[in-house]
Amino acid sequence: MGFFQDLLHTSRVKSPWLIHFDCGSCNGCDIEVLACLTPVYDVERFGILNIGNPKHADILVVSGTVNPRNAKALKNIYDQMPDPKAVIAIGAxxxxxxxxxxxxxxxxxxxxxxxxxxxxxxxPSKPEAIIDGVVLALEKLKKRRPEKDTEPLVADLKKAREFYENREDRQVTR
Amino acid sequence: MLAPQLIGISIALPFIAAVLCLINVKPLRSALVIGTGVVVSVASLALVQSGAISFTPESFLGINPDGLIAILDFALLFVILGIAYRMKNKLIAVLTLLQIVPLAFLELFMNPGENMGPAIYVDQFSMIMCMVISIVGSLICVYGLAYMKEHEHHLKLATSRQGRFFFFMVLFLGAMNGLVFSNNLLWLYFFWEVTTFCSFMLIKHDDTEIAVKNATRALWMNMLGGVAFVLALVIFRSQGLPLSLQEIITAEPASKLILLPVGLLCFAGFTKAAQLPFQSWLCGAMVAPTPISALLHSSTMVKAGVYLVIRLAPAFAGTVFSNYVALFGAVTFLGAAVLALSQSNGKKILAYSTISNLGMIVACAGINTPAAMAAAVLLIVFHAISKALMFLCVGTIEQHIGSRDIEDMRGLINVMPRTTMVAVIGIVTMFLPPFGALLSKWMAVEASAHLPLVVLMLAVGSALTMVFWGRWLGLLMTSVVPDKAPLAESQPCLIRLPLLALAVAAVLISFVAPGLYSSMVLPVLERFYDTDLYIAARGVISNNIGMFALYPVFVVMTLGVIYAVRASSSKRLIKRGNYVTPYVCGLQDPGDSRKLGFKGPLGVWADFKTTNWYMESLIGESRITGWINLVAIGILIILLAGVF
Amino acid sequence: MDFKTISFVILAIILAPLAGGLLAGIDRRLTAWFQGRFGPPILQPFYDVIKLLGKEPQVVNYWQIFCVHIYLIASILCVALFAMQADLLMIFFVMTIGAVFMVVGALAVPSPYSQLGAQRELIQMLTYEPLLIIVFVGIYFVTDSFKIADILAYDRPIFLALPLLYLVLTFALTIKLRKSPFDISASHHAHQELVRGVLTEYSGPYLAILEIAHWYDIVLILAICSLFWSTSWIGLVILLAVTYMAEIIIDNVTPRMTWKWMLTYVWAVGISLSFFNMALLYAKSF
Structure with a gap:
């Protein structure tokens, strides 16, 4: 079993497929993410592919602030990614x-x-920093077992939901 | 029992039972239909025990059978004339008169009985046809018992018309059996006209305006074939040939003029088999209740047309005419497949697919090599079973969901799981290996390889076939897995039995195809051909240019299906993983993975709908039928010119 | 069946996916090289597939699972039949089982993306199937047989008699390889693709199974290509290498086109090329 386990872990590290989600970024970070794919940085060297489909992806790369509107979509996208998965937040x-x-x-x-x-x-984050981030995420991803090691959602999620539900009250009136 | 008695039962019993069906009492009718079905099925199976035989019945209930048939012939034609008069349809009247006058001339002045030989000739090909007619036909009739009850309930009729319905259905079985056993062409002609008449009466069974219109069209197109048939008989006699099918096939092609009547008989076959440009009557016939479509317009009556062409094929082997027949069949195969691709009406897809397959059978008869003939005979069997099954499924589905449009069958697996599974078997046996229909297609393509134009059309047509079947197969399953296993729909016993029987037969008979070939098809082929015959040994069908490893493919795919079913069984999956919603850009409802749709602007829930694309703007029926007919008419003219 | 055939079949079943994966790796490396990049390791496709196998199974519908397994089994069966030197046309028909079930699995999901991809995949099949049959018929014209055993026994390279039909075969190869300009149902390249076409709803291990089955398919088609120069190993290797190189270059220099263009172009060009080639054969035989 050990051999297959190791093989799986190596493969995970060597084949991270990213899905990039823009949560309302100013596009500064988005351009830097895409820059990683260009011949200058060429992340495909590390087996990294930019994938448009959460069902195929291992790592969710998110740029931009979260607002009540896109919070749901972000959560939904995250939910549709099969385990094991990791999330990288990009930029300030x-x-x-x-x-x-x-x-x-x-x-x-x-x-x-x-x-x-x-x-x-x-x-924005520099492409080198983003690549570094992916490498860090891979370390976490490597030994994650489906279903078991997913960290429980942060309590903030609940808060966000409440916020979303009550947003009428908090809207600024002109 | 002796073979002549069995043959007599197969023909006469349905005629008698049909008349009794006119007594419009439900229990009697059910007993008659089921009883007749069982008896003729057993008789057709028992008949296989005997080899090829031929004989002339001396008398039928004390009457000279030749005279009886002549009288019935004229009676039938005058009935049709009367109908034409009542409908004020000049075309049908003229076509009927065109048959009555030459037939009277033939009977009175040309001594039709001269050198007749046996009136009945039964070989393995006839037996195969008889089995298809008796067993598949009976199953459809049994299905009809349950179907018509629901049908009439739906129509809210005051008095049941089922007596008339089953009169024609059961009568038809007898007529078809008579048709395939007849060697005397006059007898064959009589049964031929009976099937035409049954078809007419059954299409207009519902008596709606459209039904009457389409029935009329079916009648005049088939009468056109009838006229050609009578003309062929007259020409045969004028050349001094006996009106015996076997004599004509084996006759030395001394006089080149023999091709003319043979060509006319083929023309009659083409009209009966709804080859292009006569396809419109078959499509129109789809207004009839589904058992009729299944029995007459897919699995048996239209097969009478190709039966005749296949029977005659040795008579024109090696002629240019033969190549034209192959081309004509291939054009039909391709044209009908294109038309089927543009349809979303389930019964019309089936109708066009039927025409397409009949086209392939005609093409095989035209290719006229032993491999092609084997393909033709096998395709008749497998097509009849699978297509009857599909029609019965569509009928059942239509009564349940109220639509025959395949778009409405999306996700049917969750609504009617039983019927849908049977339909899946029907579709898969129609177009995928290792099942018989594909085996025959494989034979046909290899046999046509020396005719580049024909093989091109077969290749394109078979790709089109795969598209429309694959699409249908896929959308039956388009669904999300429901919370609870879907409740199996209730099926009356008389509906479930034919469906299951046909589904099992479609798979099993494909499996015994090598045995069927060597025991039933090979003896027929050996009479006319001595080289390049397919040999079926140890589940592998092969000849000098190709081989089909049927059993290896069958075994591996069966194991594969079992494995795949285990892998995908829902219990295991729920334990191991989970069901998710389809990808909708992250706008799904996170709470319910079974809910389809997405959250649109302003938080409004929006449903999406996907449909197949039928390319109506490119190959819509109204758009291209004219062109296809034009091509087909052109080839038909060349073909009939090819007899000279 | 003798021992030799059986061992040959087993060997083919084991080696075919390895060869297919390796080929895909080389393909990606070369593509990167053409684009001035360094590219992934040669073994990258294997890492991808192993990783996918280790992911959580996640499906919309159990039919997807059923269909991918049927696809895989049909593809393996095709390669095995080829190794048994069976009938070309039969192998082709068995191959359609897999192709059809792949589409059925995509159609089984009520997702707009995968439905659209499935429709496009059907059009692709519609495009290449007649061409493959025509190629087989061309081979029959030269060798008088559809059986691979007889074709291999033919003493001259078939390529010399059927150069144009070989071109027709490469059309089918391009479509089967999912390469531009014919990658309309699902592309290998993210920049050509909105989601992932016909593969959208397959994920995790099932995507891996599809990928393995795809490798089998590619090896099969390349094996059919290799029949065209079966007389010498050197000729065979050169033919395959040139063909594959051409595929990669075409993939890199062409954009993805519409299905209508693909259907009309491939049929028109393919069928006319075949007829020229047939005419050539007839002319030679006189």
């Missing part, structure tokens, strides 16, 4: 909400909705 906005943290319609960083494994700071 993705990690914490950035300069928009205090805005009335902003929940905060990605970790308010789904469990985040790696935070990549920067505004």
């Amino acid at each position: 906005c993705g990690t914490s909400g950035g300069v928009f943290r205090e805005a009335y319609n902003v929940l905060g960083g990605v970790d308010k909705v789904i469990p985040v494994d790696v935070y990549v700071p920067g505004c």
Whole structure:
């Protein structure tokens, strides 16, 4: 069993397929994510592919702040990814909400909705940093067993839901 | 029992039972239909024990059978004339007169009985046809008992018309059996006209405006074939040939003019088999209740047309005419497959697919090699079983969901799991290996390989066939897994029995195809051909150019299906993994994985709907039928010119 | 069946996916090289498949699972039949079982993306199937047999008699390999693809099974290509290498086209090429 286990773990590390979700980023981070695919950085060297379908993906790369509207979509996308999976929050906005943290319609960083494994700071994050982030995420992903090791959703998720449900009350009236 | 008695039972019993069916009492009718079905089925199976035989019945209930048939012939034609008069349809009247006058001339002045030889000739081919007619036909009639009850309930009729319905259904079985046993062409002609008449009466059974219109069209197109038939008989006699099928096949092609009447008989076969450009009557016939479509317009009556063409094939072997027949059949195969692709009406798909398959049988008869003939005979059997099964499924589905459109059958597996599984077997046996229909198609393609144009059309047509069947197969299963296992729908016993019997037969007979070939088809072929015959040994059918490893494929795929069923069994999956919603860009309802649709703008729940694309703008029926007919008429003219 | 055939069949079943995966790896490496990148390791496809096998099974509908298994078994059976030197046309028909069930699995999910992909896959099958049959008929014209054993016994390379039909075969190969310009149902390249066409709803281990079955298919088609120069190993290897290289280059220099273009173009060009080739054969025989 050990051999197959090792083979599986190696393969996981060598074949991370990313899905990139833009939560309302200013596109600065998005462009940097795509830059990783260009010949200059060529992440396919590490077996990394940019995939458009959460059902095929291993790593969810999220950029931008989370607001009540896209929180649901983000959560849904995350739910549709088969285990084992990891999440990387990209950029100042993705990690914490950035300069928009205090805005009335902003929940905060990605970790308010789904469990985040790696935070990549920067505004925007550099491609090298993003690649570094993926490598970090792979370490976590490597030994994760489906179903068993998924961390329970952060309590903030509940909060986010409440916020979403009560947003009428909190809307700014003109 | 002796073979002549069995043959007599197969023909006469349905005629007698049919008349009794006119007594419109339900228990009697059920008993008659089931009883007749069982007896003729057993008789057809018992008949297989005897080899090829031929004889002339001396008398039928003390009457000279030749005279009886002549009288009945004229009676039938005058009945049709009367109908034409009542409908004020000049075309049918003219076509009927065109048959009455030459037939009278033939009977009175041309001494039709000269050198007749045996009136009945039965070989393995006839036995195969008889089995198809008796067993598949009886199953359809039994199905009809339950179907018509529901049908009439739906129509809210004051008085039941089932007496008339089963009169024609059962009568038809007898007529078909008579048709395939007859060697005397006059007898064959009589049974031929009886089937035409049955078809007409059954299509207009519901007496709606459209039914009467389509029935009329079916009648005049078939009468066209009848006229050709009578003309062929007159020409045979004028050349001094006896009106015996076997004599004509084995006659030395001394006089080249023999091809003309043979060509006319083939023309009659083409009209009966609804080959292009006569396809419209068969499509129109789909207005009739489904058992009729299953019995007459897919599995048996239209097979009479191709039966005649196959019977005559040795008579024109090696001629240019033969190649034209192959081309004509291939055009029909391709044209009907294109038309089927543009349809979403389930019964019309089946109708066009039937025409398409009959086209392939005609093409095989035209190719005229032993391999092609084997393909033709086997295709008759397998097509009859699978297509009857499909028609019965569509009929059952239509009575349950109120639609015959295949788009409405989306996800039917959760609504009618039993019928859908049977339909899946029906579809798969129609177009995938290792089942018989594909085996015959494989034989046909290999046999046609020396005729590039024909093989091209067969290749394109078979790809089209795969598309429309595959599409249908897929959408039956389009569904999300429900919370509870879907409740199996209730099926009356008289519906379940024919469905199951046909489904089992479709699979089992495909499995015994090598045995069927060596015991039933090979003896017939050996009479006319001595080289390049297929040999079936140890489950592998092979000749000098190809081989089909039927049993290996069968065994591996059976094991594969068992494995796949185990792997996908829902119990295991629920334990191991989970069901999710389809991907809708993250806008699904996270609470319910069974809910289809997505959250649209302003938080409004939106359903999406997907449909197949039928390419109506490209190959819609109204768009291309004219062109296809034009091509077919062109080839038909060349073909009939090819007899000279 | 003698011992030799059986061992040959077993060997083919084991080696075919390895060869297919390796080929896919080389393909990706070469593609990267053409684009001025370094590219993934040669063994990358194997890592991908092993990783997918270790993922959580997640489906919409159990028919998907049923269908991928049937696809895999049909593809393995095809390769085995080829190794047994059976009938080409029969192998082709067995191959359609797998292709049809792949589409059925995609149609079984009520998802717009996979439904659309399935319809496109059907059109692709519609496009290449007649061409493959025509190619087999061409081979029959030259060798007088559909049986691979007899075709291998033919003493001259078939390619010399059927150069144009070989081109027709490469059309089918391109479609089967999912390469541009014919990758309309599902593409290997993310930039050509909205979601993943016909593969959208297959995930985890089932996607892996599809991938393995696809490798079998590719090996089968390449094996059919290899029949065209079966007389010498060198000729065979050169023919296959040139063919595959051409496929990669075409994949890189062409965009994905519409199905209508594909159907009309491939049929028109394919059928006319076949007829030219047939005419050539007839002319030679006189």
